[in-house]
Amino acid sequence: MQLSCNKIYVYLYLQMGIIRHTKYVKVLVEVFNKKHQAISVADLVRKLEGKMNKTTVYRILDKLMEDGIVHSFIGKDGLKWYAKCDDCSHTTHNDNHPHFQCKQCGEVMCMPMDLNLPASNNYKVDFVNTLMVGECPKCSLK
Numbered sequence: 001m002q003l004s005c006n007k008i009y010v011y012l013y014l015q016m017g018i019i020r021h022t023k024y025v026k027v028l029v030e031v032f033n034k035k036h037q038a039i040s041v042a043d044l045v046r047k048l049e050g051k052m053n054k055t056t057v058y059r060i061l062d063k064l065m066e067d068g069i070v071h072s073f074i075g076k077d078g079l080k081w082y083a084k085c086d087d088c089s090h091t092t093h094n095d096n097h098p099h100f101q102c103k104q105c106g107e108v109m110c111m112p113m114d115l116n117l118p119a120s121n122n123y124k125v126d127f128v129n130t131l132m133v134g135e136c137p138k139c140s141l142k
């Protein structure tokens with residue numbers, strides 16, 4: 001009797017967990033949809049403070065990466081950044097574009113361009129992580 005009661009509670013708890021999780025996933029996806037530039041983990045955690053804790057943010061980001069919704073890269077100060085994917089799926093990421101970080105305003109964005117890499121014999125390249133640092137059009141035209 002006692003046992004089956006516990007089971008129901010565990011079941012309810014899990015169900016509630018899933019529902020809450022889905023809600024959080026939506027909140028995060030909305031942040032990415034609204035902002036077209038990349039967002040650093042630190043900014044995301046700050047932005048969502050009070051709505052969800054750091055661990056939840058990290059867990060959902062991992063899931064979104066797995067699903068081909070966002071990709072990550074390392075910025076100027078070794079910070080991790082995330083940006084929306086264009087044409088990825090849960091099996092493959094095609095985000096081999098460079099990223100640009102503005103040293104004036106700090107904004108980071110995806111650069112939709114192909115890089116011509118010098119051919120390297122016998123080296124099979126899976127992905128390229130290129131960070132360009134400089135001034136964005138907004139700042140350089142000031």
Ligand SMILES: [Zn+2]
Nearest residue numbers: 071085088093
């Ligand atoms: Zn991707």
Ligand SMILES: [Zn+2]
Nearest residue numbers: 102105136139
């Ligand atoms: Zn700028």
Ligand SMILES: [Zn+2]
Nearest residue numbers: 083095110111
């Ligand atoms: Zn990108």
